[in-house]
Every structure is written in structure tokens, then in C-alpha cells.
Amino acid sequence: MRNLLMRSPIAIAAAWIGVYLLTVLSPLLVLLLHPAPPGRGFWLEFSVALGFIGLAMMVLQFALTARIRTIEAAYGIDIILQFHRYTSIVAFLLILVHPIILFVNDPETLQLLNFFEAPWRARAAVIATLALTLLIVTAIWREKLHIPYEPWRIWHGIFAVTAVGLGLAHAFGVGNYLSLFWKGVLWVLFGAIALWLLVFVRLVKPWQMTQHPYLVEEVVPERGDVWTLVLRPRGHGGLSFQSGQFAWLTLSISPFRMREHPFSMASSAEKLECLEFGIKSVGDFTSRIKDVEPGTLAYLDGPYGVFTIDRYWDSAGFVMIAGGIGITPMMSMLRTAGDRKDDRPFLLIYASRSWEDITYREDLETLKDKLDLTIIHVLRKAPEDWQGETGYVNQDLLKRYIPVHRGSRHYFICAAPKMMDQVERALHNLNVPVDHVHMEHYNLV
Numbered sequence: 181m182r183n184l185l186m187r188s189p190i191a192i193a194a195a196w197i198g199v200y201l202l203t204v205l206s207p208l209l210v211l212l213l214h215p216a217p218p219g220r221g222f223w224l225e226f227s228v229a230l231g232f233i234g235l236a237m238m239v240l241q242f243a244l245t246a247r248i249r250t251i252e253a254a255y256g257i258d259i260i261l262q263f264h265r266y267t268s269i270v271a272f273l274l275i276l277v278h279p280i281i282l283f284v285n286d287p288e289t290l291q292l293l294n295f296f297e298a299p300w301r302a303r304a305a306v307i308a309t310l311a312l313t314l315l316i317v318t319a320i321w322r323e324k325l326h327i328p329y330e331p332w333r334i335w336h337g338i339f340a341v342t343a344v345g346l347g348l349a350h351a352f353g354v355g356n357y358l359s360l361f362w363k364g365v366l367w368v369l370f371g372a373i374a375l376w377l378l379v380f381v382r383l384v385k386p387w388q389m390t391q392h393p394y395l396v397e398e399v400v401p402e403r404g405d406v407w408t409l410v411l412r413p414r415g416h417g418g419l420s421f422q423s424g425q426f427a428w429l430t431l432s433i434s435p436f437r438m439r440e441h442p443f444s445m446a447s448s449a450e451k452l453e454c455l456e457f458g459i460k461s462v463g464d465f466t467s468r469i470k471d472v473e474p475g476t477l478a479y480l481d482g483p484y485g486v487f488t489i490d491r492y493w494d495s496a497g498f499v500m501i502a503g504g505i506g507i508t509p510m511m512s513m514l515r516t517a518g519d520r521k522d523d524r525p526f527l528l529i530y531a532s533r534s535w536e537d538i539t540y541r542e543d544l545e546t547l548k549d550k551l552d553l554t555i556i557h558v559l560r561k562a563p564e565d566w567q568g569e570t571g572y573v574n575q576d577l578l579k580r581y582i583p584v585h586r587g588s589r590h591y592f593i594c595a596a597p598k599m600m601d602q603v604e605r606a607l608h609n610l611n612v613p614v615d616h617v618h619m620e621h622y623n624l625v
């Protein structure tokens with residue numbers, strides 16, 4: 181039984197949800213165990229309870245984004261970040277409702293908003309709520325507000341630490357609830373968890389990365405404005421990963437500066453002595469890859485992700501649907517399958533702009549010698565003599581190629597967000613079981 185629990189991803193995922201709920205609700209449990217001070221009405225108690233749950237949820241946001249491998253391995257980054265987004269909004273609403281109930285219940289408490297005359301604990305609450313508001317607004321509307329990713333990420337961290345730090349200070353300052361021993365212990369524990377996660381992310385993890393450096397071996401130009409960055413481990417055995425996973429890459433600067441970018445491994449999981457990443461030039465960091473000199477130091481944090489065929493050893497075969505640079509995890513899976521002499525059928529539906537832009541076109545052809553691999557290229561701008569598929573990967577096109585027994589395969593999608601949504605919907609309409617569809621989003625925020 182223990183073995184089953186250890187191995188089953190569903191059991192592990194359910195266990196983490198249990199831990200989350202228990203942690204978030206623990207302030208309430210402690211409140212229930214210890215009676216509130218006499219003379220305090222329901223609304224006051226209710227408002228305080230909401231504030232405590234909201235704050236506990238905010239502390240746990242640090243755990244969700246700390247890239248803790250066991251949590252990541254249970255859900256994958258997409259689901260964790262989605263959860264992070266939604267729970268932040270719920271926590272924000274709970275924290276907002278907390279003072280609103282107080283003000284409605286006892287209008288005299290509105291004086292606490294008088295920033296200069298209010299006690300410090302009320303001022304801490306006001307600044308924490310402002311920081312939280314800015315955090316939520318800039319996270320939801322980052323692109324609309326034209327905030328570039330790097331500065332946004334720095335400010336996201338500053339707002340989060342301010343909101344949680346001052347939120348905890350406010351809770352301790354009010355004191356009513358925390359003066360009782362177990363309530364105090366619980367919140368000291370929350371404070372310690374938040375602090376530890378901060379130290380873990382900012383110091384421990386970067387230090388671990390410095391212990392396993394890589395050197396750039398070469399940078400190879402590919403079709404479609406993509407460069408293959410080849411890394412060789414320096415003084416260690418390399419990164420053991422499942423095909424299709426990704427790692428956070430820091431190039432030529434110290435990992436303590438926290439300027440890492442996520443990239444899927446494109447090479448075979450069977451070849452640890454040399455790691456390859458296919459990187460498309462889209463912005464500041466990626467457009468500089470082509471100029472990286474051999475011998476440059478690199479650091480990796482990984483592997484992460486659940487976008488891998490390695491988890492589905494009992495699948496009769498695989499369907500991969502890639503758009504543009506979404507081909508990189510598929511390359512890793514196909515190359516690994518080739519090295520492992522996997523004899524199951526692979527179908528790759530691959531959308532590119534034009535024939536000349538098809539990244540890894542020749543490498544894919546070579547893989548056909550090693551694998552039962554069918555490739556359907558879909559071109560948006562096809563040459564005149566093109567006999568193949570054109571336009572977009574839609575339901576009709578998928579229906580022509582995917583097997584009749586839809587549930588016999590697992591389906592992997594990695595492409596631009598719009599294409600991923602369309603393909604996901606089409607597969608759903610074609611009765612592909614929902615738990616057979618796996619997606620990797622390249623735009624985290």
C-alpha cells in the first residue's frame with residue numbers, strides 16, 4: 181500500500197492538496213480549538229478568520245513558486261502556476277473583505293485608514309494591501325501595461341515579500357489572537373516557512389547550481405531563427421531528465437542574480453554527456469544566444485515538468501502536435517525513443533510558417549530510420565508545388581490523421597497559445613480522452 185502511494189502520481193497529487201488545505205485552514209482550526217476572547221461578535225470573528233486564511237494562502241504562494249521538485253513533479257508547472265494565479269485572487273479577495281466587514285460592522289474602525297494617526301499595525305495592513313493590489317494588477321495585466329518580463333519579475337517579488345511580511349507583522353501587532361500560545365506558535369511557523377522559502381529560492385538553489393556548472397560547447401544555427409545551444413557538464417555527470425522536460429538556464433552570469441529562463445531539453449535523455457536546447461530568438465535574452473562564445477559558463481536548475489512520454493509506458497503510441505519552437509520537447513522525446521529503440525508508432529503533426537522555416541527538418545527525416553515515425557508538415561505559406569497540408573491545424577486535419585481508437589494513444593501539444601487552445605478543443609470534439617491530452621505552455625505569464 182505504501183509502495184502504491186509512493187508511486188502513484190494521483191495519490192501524491194491528492195496528498196499535496198490535503199497538505200495545502202490543512203495548512204490554509206489551520207488558523208481556523210486553532211481558532212476553533214481556543215475560544216475567542218469574550219464580548220466579540222460573529223462578524224468580527226468571521227472577518228478575522230478570513231484575514232487569517234487569506235494570509236496563510238499568501239504565505240503558501242511562496243511554496244508554489246519555489247520550484248520544489250516533488251510538488252512540481254506531481255502536477256507540472258502549468259497547473260501549479262494556474263493554481264498560483266487563482267489562489268492569489270482568492271487570497272486577495274479574502275484579505276480585502278476582512279477590513280470591509282470590520283468597517284461595516286463597526287464604522288469607528290474606519291479611523292484606522294487615517295494613515296498618519298493610525299497605530300503602526302494598521303499602517304502595516306494598509307501598505308500590505310496596497311502591495312497586494314499592485315501585485316495582482318501587474319500580474320493580470322502585465323502585457324496590456326507593456327511591462328517587460330524581467331522588471332516585472334523583480335517587482336512581483338518585492339510586492340509579494342512586502343505584502344506577506346507586513347501582513348504577518350499586522351497579525352502579530354493586533355495580538356488578540358496570537359497572544360495565546362498555540363496561535364502564536366502557528367504564525368511563528370508560517371513566518372519561518374515564508375523566510376525559509378525566501379532563503380531557499382534566493383540562496384540555497386543558486387548555490388546548488390554553482391556546484392554543477394556547464395560549459396557552452398557550441399551554438400549551431402537551425403532553420404526558423406533558432407539556435408541549438410550545446411552544453412557539456414563540467415566536473416559532474418550532467419542532468420538526468422525525462423525526455424520532454426525543461427530546465428531553467430542561466431548563461432554567463434551568477435545564478436544568484438536570478439535571471440534564468442526556461443527551455444525544454446531538445447536532446448536525448450539517453451545522452452547526458454551533452455545537453456542541447458533549441459532556442460528561438462524572440463527577445464532580449466534569446467536574441468543574444470547566437471553570439472554566445474564556446475567556453476561560456478552556464479547553470480541549470482532542473483529538470484522540471486510532466487510533459488513527457490516516459491510516464492506512459494503502456495500507451496500503444498503517441499501523437500505529437502507542435503507549432504514552431506514547440507518542436508523542442510518533441511525532438512527530445514523522439515530522439516530518446518530512437519535511442520531506446522522504441523518500436524511504437526509516433527505521429528508528428530508539425531505546423532511551420534514555410535518549408536524553409538521548419539526547425540530540425542533534416543534531423544526529423546533522419547529519425548525516421550530509427551523510429552516508426554510519420555510526419556505531417558502543415559505550412560502556412562506553402563511553395564507552389566507543395567502537395568502536403570496547408571493552413572492551420574484544425575479539427576478536419578486532425579481527424580484525417582489521428583487513429584480511430586483515440587484512447588489508444590497519448591497526445592502532446594506544444595505551440596503558440598492560440599493554436600494550443602484550438603487543438604485542445606478539436607481533440608476534445610474528436611472524443612480524445614481528456615487525460616490523454618498533455619500540453620506545455622511556453623508563455624508562463
Ligand SMILES: Cc1cc2nc3c(=O)[nH]c(=O)nc-3n(C[C@H](O)[C@H](O)[C@H](O)COP(=O)(O)OP(=O)(O)OC[C@H]3O[C@@H](n4cnc5c(N)ncnc54)[C@H](O)[C@@H]3O)c2cc1C
Binds near residue numbers: 461621
Ligand atoms: C516550460 C517552458 C519551456 C520553454 N522551452 C523553450 C524552448 O525549448 N525553446 C525556446 O526558444 N523557448 C522556450 N520557452 C520560452 C522561453 O523561455 C522564452 O522565449 C524566453 O524566456 C524569452 O526571453 P527573452 O528575454 O528573449 O524574451 P522577452 O521578450 O523578454 O520575453 C518574451 C516572453 O517570454 C516569457 N519570458 C521572458 N523571460 C522569461 C523568464 N525569465 N522566465 C519565464 N518566462 C520568460 C514571457 O512570457 C515574455 O513575455 C519555454 C518556456 C517555458 C515556460
